[in-house]
Amino acid sequence: MPTEQIRAGVLDVAYERHGAPGGRAVVLAHGFPYSPRSFDDVIERLTDVGADVVVPYLRGYGPTRFVSPDVVRSGQQAALAHDLHDLIGALELERPLVAGYDWGGRAACLVSLLWPESVSGLITVGGYNVQDIATAATTPAPPALERRAWYQYYLHSERGRAGLAEYRSEIAQLLWTEWSPTWRFGDSEFASSAEAFDNPDFVEVVVHSYRHRYGLVDGDPAYDATEAEIARLGTIDVPTVVVEATEDPIEALSAASRDHAAHFTDLRDVRRLDCGHNPPQELPSLFADAVRVLL
Template sequence: MDEIMTIKANGLEFGYLSAGSPTGPLALLLHGFPDTPHTWRHLMPALAEAGYRVVAPYMRGYAPTSVPSDGAYQTGALASDANALHEALGGGPDSVIIGHDWGAATTYGATNAEPGRWRKAVTLALPPVSALLSGFLTYDQLKRSFYIFVFQTPLAELALNEQFLASLWRDWSPGHTEDLTPVFDAILRSPENTGAALGYYRAMLDTSRHQSAYAERQAATETPGTVPTLYLHGADDGCLAADAIGLDALPDHLPPGSRADLVPRSGHFLQVERPAEVNAAILEWLAP
């Protein structure tokens, strides 16, 4: 599981970790920021034991995955990556997709754009944008989201260092200690990798994404989907407060047949903080 393999998809060379049977249904696991596929180290063996072929790629621009020459980081591009990986890996309609943070945004886009590829989905720590419109603009949440605005400025490249990343982890998952060496290597290996990690956030406010090569996919990421989705959120999330997402109303923003649950005593990186609870919830949801 620790060996980094490579595969070409959507014009990029992706590094990825894998586990499980090569003949099992595909389970594609997508990480967020600031993170790497190592965030799935507890879930991967559980899914492998359940019979899945588990693949956890480094997202576009995160070393060792290629930095895209076109500088595209909008969710339409990320969704295209996920569906292209499904194709390149020989996934079938029984495949499942699981995403955390930016990986969650990617999951919404991938399942909305090509629902026939995915049987079920799981998203963690980031609900659909439509569920955030009111709660995100509170004073307390805007304070938590300061980094998004910093990342729009030329100062971001200077600010984004090991201390900054470690501080985000500490604030977002209070009381949890993590070895961030893989994170530093994926994001800070080169100025290009750092720029890529920032590019995800800069694309949020770039209106040209609607006229890009991924415009059609971008539109798909912003509409309700049809693939049943389990949404999990940490009760103590220091990045996106649980009360900012309106958990009770969240199923209205998810595809029919979906569910949203709060995971007690966990922060933003709930998959590494409460692996037993998160794994059990995901395995139950994915059961045929």
């Protein structure tokens, strides 16, 4: 699909836009290791009801680029939050709904937490998708759950960095298979997203993300104040719909996020979808229904 480009913060963000200008704005944010192609079958279902849908490539994906070689290729949660907030401002979106899963769900949650006046609602896969880095650095999960995070520990090593650089598509395809055990995606379906991993900053951003979340590397100093604010772990007060993916083996790594009432003061609905880690691509109609609750 054709992309547009806009300067937003430290990025030239590549994004797709669909629907009627002036309609209710919705920003859909993808995760790792996916792309905007996750939302292809969601977009039409939202534009049909008058939405103005924006789907960006995250930092390190597709045609999105950093504006300067001096910017830290950070994948930390505060960076993702600022990216989404800066995009909303650059496009002059009027309090959009923000929806996402995995990294995109984290960005959507954090914008709703840090700048609630900039959005009108949140659709989040998995619930409270905010990292408690201090706890993650010191508190192990049960071994059966830790095993599912093998890719994170792999990327903690320089061997893992080299492996991702050489086998980015193979690793991504393996993760798709493990994380969505009931989804039978085709080769062409995967290939359409795998193109986004050829970004020159993909490896650096991904490796930094999975090291920073365990406190193994420093973040970009530009986001120190934001990370400190996130660490206070406040509630999210905007209207929220939570999507629970019942077949997602990764969601169990964040069991606390399922205490939805403790994290969302205006919880409008909880939708349980019988799918894996990528609900918008696995069950697009039902994911679109979850967004339409707030439309």
